[in-house]
Amino acid sequence: MRSKFQLNNVLLLVIVAALAIFPFISDSRTWTILLTQIFIFSILAMSYDILLGYTGIVSFGHAMFFGMGAYTTAILLHQFEATLSMFFLSIIIGMIIAAVISFLVGLLTLRLKSHFFAMLTLAVSGLFLVLAEKWRTLTHGNDGFTFRAPEFFKDRMMFYLLVLICLVLVYFFLRRFVESPLGRVLIAVRENEQRTKSLGYQTLYYKVIASVIAGIVASLAGSLYAVSLRFVNTSVLTMDITLDALLMTIIGGVGTLIGPIIGAGVIELAQHYLSGLAKEYPIFERWIIFFGIIYILAVIFFPRGIVGTIQYAFWKRKNKAIKGPIRPSRRKVVAK
Amino acid sequence: MELLINLFINGLATGMLIFLLAAGLTLIFGLMDVLNFAHGGLFAWGAFSGVWFYGLTSSFTIAIIGAILTGILLGFITEKLIITPVYGNHVQQILITLGFMIVLSEMLKVVFGPNQIAAKTPPLLAGSWEIGDVIIIKYRLFIIVVGFLVFGVFQFILKRTKVGLIVRAGVMNKEMVQALGINIKRVFLYVFMAGAALAALSGVLMAPYSGVIYAEMGMEFAILAFIVVVIGGMGSFPGSLLAAILVGLAGSFMAYYVPALSLAVNMMLMAIVLIFRPQGLFTAKG
Numbered sequence: 001m002r003s004k005f006q007l008n009n010v011l012l013l014v015i016v017a018a019l020a021i022f023p024f025i026s027d028s029r030t031w032t033i034l035l036t037q038i039f040i041f042s043i044l045a046m047s048y049d050i051l052l053g054y055t056g057i058v059s060f061g062h063a064m065f066f067g068m069g070a071y072t073t074a075i076l077l078h079q080f081e082a083t084l085s086m087f088f089l090s091i092i093i094g095m096i097i098a099a100v101i102s103f104l105v106g107l108l109t110l111r112l113k114s115h116f117f118a119m120l121t122l123a124v125s126g127l128f129l130v131l132a133e134k135w136r137t138l139t140h141g142n143d144g145f146t147f148r149a150p151e152f153f154k155d156r157m158m159f160y161l162l163v164l165i166c167l168v169l170v171y172f173f174l175r176r177f178v179e180s181p182l183g184r185v186l187i188a189v190r191e192n193e194q195r196t197k198s199l200g201y202q203t204l205y206y207k208v209i210a211s212v213i214a215g216i217v218a219s220l221a222g223s224l225y226a227v228s229l230r231f232v233n234t235s236v237l238t239m240d241i242t243l244d245a246l247l248m249t250i251i252g253g254v255g256t257l258i259g260p261i262i263g264a265g266v267i268e269l270a271q272h273y274l275s276g277l278a279k280e281y282p283i284f285e286r287w288i289i290f291f292g293i294i295y296i297l298a299v300i301f302f303p304r305g306i307v308g309t310i311q312y313a314f315w316k317r318k319n320k321a322i323k324g325p326i327r328p329s330r331r332k333v334v335a336k
Numbered sequence: 337m338e339l340l341i342n343l344f345i346n347g348l349a350t351g352m353l354i355f356l357l358a359a360g361l362t363l364i365f366g367l368m369d370v371l372n373f374a375h376g377g378l379f380a381w382g383a384f385s386g387v388w389f390y391g392l393t394s395s396f397t398i399a400i401i402g403a404i405l406t407g408i409l410l411g412f413i414t415e416k417l418i419i420t421p422v423y424g425n426h427v428q429q430i431l432i433t434l435g436f437m438i439v440l441s442e443m444l445k446v447v448f449g450p451n452q453i454a455a456k457t458p459p460l461l462a463g464s465w466e467i468g469d470v471i472i473i474k475y476r477l478f479i480i481v482v483g484f485l486v487f488g489v490f491q492f493i494l495k496r497t498k499v500g501l502i503v504r505a506g507v508m509n510k511e512m513v514q515a516l517g518i519n520i521k522r523v524f525l526y527v528f529m530a531g532a533a534l535a536a537l538s539g540v541l542m543a544p545y546s547g548v549i550y551a552e553m554g555m556e557f558a559i560l561a562f563i564v565v566v567i568g569g570m571g572s573f574p575g576s577l578l579a580a581i582l583v584g585l586a587g588s589f590m591a592y593y594v595p596a597l598s599l600a601v602n603m604m605l606m607a608i609v610l611i612f613r614p615q616g617l618f619t620a621k622g
Contacts, residue, residue, distance in 0.1 A: 052427075060434070113426070114430065119371070119562040119563075119566060120562075123559050127599070243438065286446055289439055289446070292435050292436070293439060296435040296439070300421050300422070
């Protein structure tokens with residue numbers, strides 16, 4: 001087990017190295033931009049998985065934190081000089097705002113059962129969307145505004161590398177987080193909250209921590225996203241962003257950190273090609289329907305996702321317990 | 337005084353529309369323990385099909401009946417395809433009904449086109465009465481009457497008929513009802529169809545009220561309905577009525593006196609209720 005674990009790390013290093021070299025070999029602008037987009041959404045999807053996959057809470061308000069990061073960065077770079085230090089400062093400010101809001105919202109709503117919590121996050125994020133639309137002096141409403149990115153990012157490659165570094169750092173940070181005793185408690189909460197409570201854990205406290213961590217990471221993804229477009233409008237706060245994160249997590253595999261990354265890759269590539277197809281075949285103009293249908297089918301028939309299914313196959317072959325995605329509904333299979 | 341009456345009527349009418357939407361939601365949740373995130377989609381389908389029927393026949397009665405039938409049909413499909421596989425698993429229910437919501441609202445755009453559609457008020461209900469300085473818009477009064485009527489009918493069915501007895505017993509103890517030889521699955525199906533019909537009815541009534549209908553309206557109003565259900569207490573029919581009226585009135589008065597806060601007023605109401613009574617106003621069991 002130990003040696004396999006290290007093998008995984010080596011494999012990861014090779015992939016990261018290959019991705020880092022990629023823009024130096026290929027000068028395809030489309031691919032650089034597409035990969036940057038995939039990395040950004042991987043960060044978002046991983047943060048969502050901390051909630052859905054590791055703690056077992058469904059939040060429909062995740063776009064709210066993504067949007068906070070995006071707006072903080074956009075507004076600061078727009079109002080002040082667009083320097084690199086301002087960019088990093090804006091990321092940190094965005095994270096602090098996201099942490100405070102996620103703490104307050106979490107404290108208020110996480111006491112509730114899954115149903116209520118999902119509804120309330122939806123309502124709260126709806127409120128933020130309306131706020132952004134009405135506060136026109138700051139956000140320019142639905143039209144949004146463009147802003148200058150730091151000079152340093154004139155070269156798309158630098159930004160690509162920065163995002164890749166962020167992705168790797170976030171991955172290792174979150175892996176450390178879920179493998180810590182605290183992360184193990186979160187998994188216990190997912191598996192059986194009542195029992196975890198009986199063991200003396202203040203589950204609310206752990207759930208709030210999970211939601212704050214997820215909020216902070218989502219805000220980072222938002223900041224990067226805003227800079228990648230050099231434009232921001234209220235679409236960063238809409239349900240679509242949350243749905244994308246949700247879909248990536250489910251397709252990739254809930255309860256794994258690699259899963260959301262792979263899911264982000266699959267979804268972004270599919271979106272890219274489907275919207276390309278829409279230019280030729282009008283039927284693909286409503287490609288979101290296909291996503292909706294795939295999503296429904298995935299929830300029913302493919303609940304482990306890509307990575308989860310592979311891990312489960314490994315587990316079945318070795319017939320011993322693995323760390324990994326154990327969906328709440330099927331946990332009996334793995335509970336032995 | 338006249339102003340207060342006007343604001344009151346406006347708030348009550350909005351509240352009644354939200355009640356019709358929330359009633360279906362709370363009915364489904366109360367019996368089946370399913371939170372239907374696709375409820376807003378059924379609402380929007382009610383609005384679009386109602387307007388379509390109205391354009392076709394120019395009879396508002398037929399429009400309402402058509403919308404309700406659409407709701408019943410969609411409710412049947414939803415329960416059979418989407419809800420049945422995920423009974424008893426909350427997380428999956430949330431995920432799958434939300435996915436279906438996307439499909440429903442995108443299908444709207446496929447069938448009726450992506451643009452906003454104008455909805456006309458039927459001539460019989462257009463216009464208003466003026467009593468002194470009080471202006472009573474006929475359509476709003478009509479909505480209030482329909483809202484109370486629906487509340488009365490459902491309350492009668494739930495409390496006074498055998499069907500209602502079965503449903504209420506099902507809420508208490510599904511297994512026992514099943515053991516008594518009643519097919520609880522079929523009861524679930526009928527309840528879901530009734531809830532969907534209420535959503536569609538709310539949609540078709542909303543159309544002339546707001547003047548235009550668009551595919552995104554489902555989610556917008558679903559959020560309001562969620563707020564109402566949380567305030568009133570999940571699964572409580574009278575709770576939903578009271579909370580909907582409260583939300584409607586608060587919105588109407590705030591929009592006049594403190595416009596800046598009008599958008600946040602629902603959230604504030606909900607936050608206050610949640611802090612003091614997390615289970616909602618009307619739920620006895622915590």
